[in-house]
Amino acid sequence: MSAKIDLENVSCDFGSFRAVDNANVSIEPGEFFSFLGPSGCGKTTILRMISGFIEPTEGAIKIGGKDMRGQRPNQRPTALIFQNLALFPLMPIWENISFGLEVRGVDKATRRKKAEELLELVDLKGAADKMVSQLSGGQKQRVAIARALAVEPSVMLLDEPLSALDLKLRQHMRAELRAIQKRTGVTFIYITHDQGEALAMSDRVGVMSQGRIQQIANPRDIYNAPINGFVAGFVGENNIFEGKSGAIAAGMAGFDTAYGTLRARINDDAKGKALRLYVRPEHTLLSAAKAEENSIPVTVSEVSFEGAFISVLCHSDDGKLIVAELRNDGSATVPDIGTKLHASFAAARAALLPDANVRG
Amino acid sequence: MSDLIRRYGVTITALMCLLVAFWLVMLVIVPNITLFEQSFRPYLPVVDVGGPKDVYSLGNYAKVFDGSIERSFFGIPYMIPVHVMTFGLTIWYSIVVTVACFALAYPLAFFMAKIANPKSLPTLLLLLFIPLWVSEVLRAFAWWIILAFKGPLNALLLAIGAIEAPVRWIVDYDGVVIGLTYTYVLFMLFPIYNAIASLDTNQIEAADDLGAPWWKIHLRIVLPHAKPGIASGCVMVFMLSAGSLLVPSILGSTTSQWFTQTIDQWFKDALDWNTASAYAFILLLLCTIFVSIALKVFKVKLSDIAK
Incomplete structure (x- = not known):
């Protein structure tokens, strides 16, 4: 019970404001797909268009190959989990869960049985007769999932449902959600601004900015091979260098900066655009001696202990901040503040990227 | 108290x-x-007040059972004391007014709370309030004119062909019900509006998303949530209607009599304040009991209404 979802040239305008601009994405049956982006990037609008609360201004949304235009939310094979869950506080848990069946005219005994089954699926056995207010945040979460699953949707739409939970519970629910998705095989479309959440749970991630989908890829590629500066910046930290790119050869290019010519990866389609060099702090190495390539002399100005890693903040001679992250496994010596070192990175770990893809 | 003194000083407190x-x-x-004490004493000439005849009794209250008339119920004739009948009809038509107010106010309240553009809401509220700037007497008379046999309502309905002959609107209790509904509909509207406005719109959307048709959404989500508001609106409209004197006096017909009019007649025509007081307390007491029972039946707590 899952369906393919196609967004074909979908745009959505609110007055003169274009919330979603020409979105194209094909989500496979049974896939866990996340839309990731900052607030106001249009991800919730996409979700509401798929669920049917908003009609796209242009383009088509197809679920299981069928054009959904003109179909009301209650006619679509989708179930939406709201950011605030929107459980019905005046009904006991089992009526909440079986509400979708109640409106379909299923008799009470069958509904009760189905609700019990779903409660077991989401690990909440015995809560059937409780009221919503008696449950904890994580339990409410599960009830919301069970309620959505009860109508046997082909597609589950989740609008940042974990944002109200505390960190530990959030991490637990990530795994839980993923497990439920695997068990049921339903297509999940997940909306979040939390990159960790998106990367950890999804089969594929669509990163959005200013109404445009910037990149669609699996979590590894999103992090390791971002397509532009926005994606690189949104899904992690970077040391960024300004400069001018030189000739491209075998996917690599020289980049003239104030610190000499640095080398980094480049995509062919980035040619001719204004570029910047991005390198992750964990790929930035510190050494006493000058490295063979991409080496910049720096002074350590601050050491910040983060637990799993140690963040070393350095400044170059002209005052540019360069951050290097050391793993807290005893393999690296933590430099003292004021030490003069060389920051360097492998050319294959750095990328020359254009800015975000926005409407000009 | 000490908190008040600390905040505002002794004088202002x-x-x-x-x-x-x-x-x-x-x-x-x-x-x-004073009225309560009076209601138990007989109406006496001034010289006898405080004399041996001036004793407490339930005589004034018992007067509602005086003077029966014959009525028939589906062809079965029965005798009923005239004031008891007036009281019964007052309660019955107050219920009709309450139901009519709810039927008008609920859709409007829902529209205002969930559908109307928030920007146009102040205008909408102003339009609802403007009639209140006019005195209640004038508004009742305005309806008297509108509903007149040769009045504008009949003229309009005749002009658009909705009726073929003019209708007598102010017969029996019809004019009273129309007038009271108009006068008190806002007392129903605002509590319901407040209740619905506090409902999370996501809940309506969630129900919609789960496949509920619109009437089911109202029945299962909106109405249960708005119940305290509906109850407080109903209590207010019912009590105000049952206690209204002006509208039944102006829009009443020759065959309509409101219980308050009976009280008024005891006060002003019979000058028997003692019996009038007794009747007033009967109205207060029975309406209170009626409302309490209604709240019990609909499972609404008084504390919910106070919210």
Whole structure:
């Protein structure tokens, strides 16, 4: 019970404001797909268009190959989990869960049985007769999932449902959600601004900015091979260098900066655009001696202990901040503040990227 | 109390307490107790007041059972005391007014709370409030003119062909019901509006998303949530209607009599304040009991209404 979802040239305008601009994405049956982006990037609008609360201004949304235009939310094979869950506080848990069946005219005994089954699926056995207010945040979460699953949707739409939970519970629910998705095989479309959440749970991630989908890829590629500066910046930290790119050869290019010519990866389609060099702090190495390539002399100005890693903040001679992250496994010596070192990175770990893809 | 003194000082605190005490004692408790005490004493010539005949009894209350008339119910004739009948009809038509107010106010309240553009809401509220700037007497007379046999309503309905002959609107209790509904509909509207406005719109959307048709959404989500608001609107409209004197006096017909009019007649025509007081307390007591029972039946707590 899952369906393919196609967004074909979908745009959505609110007055003169274009919330979603020409979105194209094909989500496979049974896939866990996340839309990731900052607030106001249009991800919730996409979700509401798929669920049917908003009609796209242009383009088509197809679920299981069928054009959904003109179909009301209650006619679509989708179930939406709201950011605030929107459980019905005046009904006991089992009526909440079986509400979708109640409106379909299923008799009470069958509904009760189905609700019990779903409660077991989401690990909440015995809560059937409780009221919503008696449950904890994580339990409410599960009830919301069970309620959505009860109508046997082909597609589950989740609008940042974990944002109200505390960190530990959030991490637990990530795994839980993923497990439920695997068990049921339903297509999940997940909306979040939390990159960790998106990367950890999804089969594929669509990163959005200013109404445009910037990149669609699996979590590894999103992090390791971002397509532009926005994606690189949104899904992690970077040391960024300004400069001018030189000739491209075998996917690599020289980049003239104030610190000499640095080398980094480049995509062919980035040619001719204004570029910047991005390198992750964990790929930035510190050494006493000058490295063979991409080496910049720096002074350590601050050491910040983060637990799993140690963040070393350095400044170059002209005052540019360069951050290097050391793993807290005893393999690296933590430099003292004021030490003069060389920051360097492998050319294959750095990328020359254009800015975000926005409407000009 | 000490908190009040700390905040406002002794003088202002004392003043506030005195004013509240004055309002409570002089304007609420004393008049009511006076009437209550009076209601148990017979109506006597001035020389006999305080004399041997001036004793407490339930005689004034028993007067509602005086003077029966014959009525028939589906062809079965029965005798009923005329004032009891007036009381019964007052309660019945107050219920009709309450139901009519709810039927008008609920869709409007839902529209205002969930559908209307928030920007146009102030205009909408203003439009609802403007009629209240006119005195109640004038508004009742306006309806009297509108509903007149040769009045504008009949003229309009005749012009658009909705009716073929003019209708007598002010017959029996029809004019009273129309007038009371108009006068008190806002007392129903605002509590319901407040209740619906506090409903999370996501809940409506969630129900919609789960496949509920619109009527099911109202039945299972909106109405249960708005129940305290509906109850407080109903209590207000019912009590105000049952206690209204002006509208039944102006929009009443020759065959309509409101219980308040009976009380008024005891006061002003018979000058028998004792019996009038007794009737007033009968109305107050029975309406209170009726409302309490209604709240019990619909499972609404008084504390919910106070919210």
